[in-house]
Amino acid sequence: MTNWDRFLETFFNAKMMARYLPDILQGALVTIQIAGLVIVCGLLLGLALALLRSIGLRPLNLLIVFVVDLFRALPPLVIIVFIYFGLPASGVKNWGFIATWLSLTFVLMAFSEEIFWAGITSIPKGQWEAARSTGLSFGQTLINVVLPQALRLTIPPLTNRTIAITKGTALASVVAVGEILGMASSAVSNSYNPSPLTMAAIGYLILFLPLVVFGRWLETRMAWKR
Amino acid sequence: MLDTFANAEIARQAWPILLAGLGNTLLLSVVVVPLGLLGGLILSVTATSFHHPLVRYPLMAWVDFFRAFPPLVLLILLFAGLPFAGIQITGFACVCIAFFLNTGAYYGEILRAGIESVPSGQTEAARSTGLGRLQTMLFVVLPQAVRNVLPDLLSNTLEVVKLTSLGSVVAMPELLFQARQAQSLTYNPTPIVLAAAVYFVLLWPLVRLLSRLENRALAARK
Amino acid sequence: MAARPVVEARGIHKHFGAHHVLKGVDLVLAERELAFVIGPSGSGKSTLLRCLNRLEEPSSGSVMVDGVDMLDARTDLNHARQRVGMVFQSFNLYPHMTALGNVTLALRKVAGKSSAEADALGQSALARVGLADRAGHTPGQLSGGQQQRVAIARAIALEPRVMLFDEPTSALDPELVGSVLAVMRDLRQSGMAMVVVSHEMGFARNAADRVLFMDQGLIVEEGTPAQIFESPAQERTRAFIGQIQKH
Numbered sequence: 083m084t085n086w087d088r089f090l091e092t093f094f095n096a097k098m099m100a101r102y103l104p105d106i107l108q109g110a111l112v113t114i115q116i117a118g119l120v121i122v123c124g125l126l127l128g129l130a131l132a133l134l135r136s137i138g139l140r141p142l143n144l145l146i147v148f149v150v151d152l153f154r155a156l157p158p159l160v161i162i163v164f165i166y167f168g169l170p171a172s173g174v175k176n177w178g179f180i181a182t183w184l185s186l187t188f189v190l191m192a193f194s195e196e197i198f199w200a201g202i203t204s205i206p207k208g209q210w211e212a213a214r215s216t217g218l219s220f221g222q223t224l225i226n227v228v229l230p231q232a233l234r235l236t237i238p239p240l241t242n243r244t245i246a247i248t249k250g251t252a253l254a255s256v257v258a259v260g261e262i263l264g265m266a267s268s269a270v271s272n273s274y275n276p277s278p279l280t281m282a283a284i285g286y287l288i289l290f291l292p293l294v295v296f297g298r299w300l301e302t303r304m305a306w307k308r
Numbered sequence: 309m310l311d312t313f314a315n316a317e318i319a320r321q322a323w324p325i326l327l328a329g330l331g332n333t334l335l336l337s338v339v340v341v342p343l344g345l346l347g348g349l350i351l352s353v354t355a356t357s358f359h360h361p362l363v364r365y366p367l368m369a370w371v372d373f374f375r376a377f378p379p380l381v382l383l384i385l386l387f388a389g390l391p392f393a394g395i396q397i398t399g400f401a402c403v404c405i406a407f408f409l410n411t412g413a414y415y416g417e418i419l420r421a422g423i424e425s426v427p428s429g430q431t432e433a434a435r436s437t438g439l440g441r442l443q444t445m446l447f448v449v450l451p452q453a454v455r456n457v458l459p460d461l462l463s464n465t466l467e468v469v470k471l472t473s474l475g476s477v478v479a480m481p482e483l484l485f486q487a488r489q490a491q492s493l494t495y496n497p498t499p500i501v502l503a504a505a506v507y508f509v510l511l512w513p514l515v516r517l518l519s520r521l522e523n524r525a526l527a528a529r530k
Numbered sequence: 531m532a533a534r535p536v537v538e539a540r541g542i543h544k545h546f547g548a549h550h551v552l553k554g555v556d557l558v559l560a561e562r563e564l565a566f567v568i569g570p571s572g573s574g575k576s577t578l579l580r581c582l583n584r585l586e587e588p589s590s591g592s593v594m595v596d597g598v599d600m601l602d603a604r605t606d607l608n609h610a611r612q613r614v615g616m617v618f619q620s621f622n623l624y625p626h627m628t629a630l631g632n633v634t635l636a637l638r639k640v641a642g643k644s645s646a647e648a649d650a651l652g653q654s655a656l657a658r659v660g661l662a663d664r665a666g667h668t669p670g671q672l673s674g675g676q677q678q679r680v681a682i683a684r685a686i687a688l689e690p691r692v693m694l695f696d697e698p699t700s701a702l703d704p705e706l707v708g709s710v711l712a713v714m715r716d717l718r719q720s721g722m723a724m725v726v727v728s729h730e731m732g733f734a735r736n737a738a739d740r741v742l743f744m745d746q747g748l749i750v751e752e753g754t755p756a757q758i759f760e761s762p763a764q765e766r767t768r769a770f771i772g773q774i775q776k777h
């Protein structure tokens with residue numbers, strides 16, 4: 083047996099792959115669930131915070147900035163571990179899933195708020211004034227005039243940040259969630275073969291590589307339009 | 309409630325353990341940030357120096373590959389996979405390789421954008437004065453490139469420092485790992501709260517600085 | 531009995547912090563009247579206009595537009611603002627919308643018109659400024675003069691009682707100024723009451739009923755164009771007129 087054969091036998095063992103494929107697929111489903119929930123909740127919360135901030139109430143804004151800073155400064159894994167082990171919720175079903183979902187949602191909320199806010203503040207004052215002078219209310223101006231322009235500006239950085247944070251779903255394996263990595267790790271310890279890990283790696287690539295390429299495409303497209 | 313989350317007695321006991329962890333987190337950061345930067349430099353300088361598609365596209369694929377890969381997956385793949393290939397490797401070495409690959413890709417993408425933002429006239433002017441290709445890159449292009457993408461570089465560095473917490477998964481005794489040790493010894497979450505506080509105090513100034521820089525950058529690009 | 535004035539602003543003061551920018555300005559504008567405001571940079575012309583539709587909050591004084599108290603807390607400000615059109619030096623068109631979209635936004639959202647109604651009104655407003663064929667263009671595809679005419683259409687589509695122009699041609703290349711002034715002249719002929727801040731003395735001479743000279747937050751002097759331009763009573767006015775006529 084050549085070295086190459088041995089390598090294939092170890093890391094791309096067909097028998098092992100076939101045996102653990104259902105587990106990995108099941109894990110992929112969990113990964114997709116967490117990722118979807120995080121993206122929707124995180125972006126919506128981030129946008130909501132940015133809109134709240136644009137009202138301009140000073141105490142509220144200080145609070146928002148503090149919360150955003152907090153979740154930008156803390157490592158996601160620390161937040162997950164904190165919620166999982168720290169909050170008194172032993173016995174809640176799927177607590178690891180919930181802890182990961184909440185943690186990454188807060189992180190994405192913080193980063194996206196910052197990006198949305200930068201977008202909103204970069205719209206010139208004249209846009210506000212023109213709209214208000216025709217009788218549009220604060221809210222109507224924000225929704226119809228300012229946000230559409232701000233969003234266009236924020237889409238590329240937002241896409242890349244969202245992908246980077248969503249990849250954090252793999253951290254759920256640390257708190258015993260059976261997502262792709264968790265499934266693969268237990269499969270490796272059961273089978274004494276690393277092929278499930280190889281599959282997990284391929285699984286992540288299938289999920290995230292298209293997103294990364296999409297983000298790159300968006301970035302160059304927007305760059306030309308500028 | 310306070311007894312559980314901010315138990316003074318436990319905090320006092322855990323403090324030395326956490327402090328050791330903090331030291332290791334800082335040490336780890338001091339190693340992996342330059343490693344990632346080095347990886348990024350190699351990628352970006354190569355990508356911008358050779359315009360041949362046979363260089364450009366493989367490099368782009370490399371960068372996207374490692375940007376798509378969750379760093380924890382990479383780390384576990386190395387840590388749990390390599391022994392099967394007969395390679396014995398420490399957690400520290402795994403972290404170094406993983407960070408070189410992962411954060412190198414991110415730094416590389418940022419630096420490439422920076423280098424491309426420097427007008428080609430700069431290179432032409434430098435070459436016309438007799439500077440070599442490498443000298444031009446080092447003394448003329450890179451300094452301007454770094455300045456142009458400084459917010460992104462800093463932001464990525466913040467992420468890298470935060471990412472060192474992954475070391476806990478492969479038993480590196482950094483801040484999070486130590487906190488979890490202390491937690492399992494005391495059956496109390498106070499050490500984790502404390503560790504979170506330490507991270508926050510450590511990184512908040514950088515976060516503040518960044519949000520200022522980013523606001524300015526976005527406003528400028530209209 | 532004289533008809534009720536369209537705009538009646540009395541005793542307007544405006545402070546920006548310690549900076550006293552308007553020091554008791556009165557401006558009364560009759561139906562169909564065009565008041566032309568001149569004065570050195572920083573004298574408070576823009577601030578005065580912006581107090582009339584409450585883009586700036588006057589520190590004290592009263593502003594009535596078409597009998598509606600603009601400063602009363604009970605006034606529906608957004609509704610009242612439809613009656614006061616404003617045109618800005620920098621156009622401030624919405625870059626993400628077509629010309630027609632720019633004109634119809636407030637028609638739909640504030641005036642409550644249906645999309646079809648708004649489009650019809652928007653088209654006729656664009657036709658009035660000579661841009662019926664540019665309805666589908668975005669601001670980026672239009673020249674500066676065309677952009678400013680779309681901005682005028684955006685305001686007149688709401689059928690305001692008065693139009694405020696803040697240096698509408700100052701950001702334009704010289705060859706594009708004429709088209710905007712022509713639209714303003716048409717508007718004047720249709721009987722629109724207007725307050726125009728501008729340096730276009732030629733326009734003032736043949737279109738303005740009254741010229742007001744502002745300096746340091748006060749209206750120093752006012753009169754017919756002939757009075758102000760040929761024989762100003764105040765030394766400051768004379769100096770200012772002399773300066774701009776040198777150019």
Ligand SMILES: Nc1ncnc2c1ncn2[C@@H]1O[C@H](COP(=O)(O)OP(=O)(O)O)[C@@H](O)[C@H]1O
Pocket residue numbers: 546549551569570571572573574575576577578
């Ligand atoms: N939002 C503001 N905050 C502080 N000062 C202002 C503001 N707007 C205008 N000013 C000041 O008020 C004065 C009058 O400004 P403006 O009305 O724009 O003058 P004009 O239009 O005649 O050139 C200037 O000194 C200007 O600096």
Ligand SMILES: [Mg+2]
Pocket residue numbers: 575576577696697
């Ligand atoms: Mg002005």
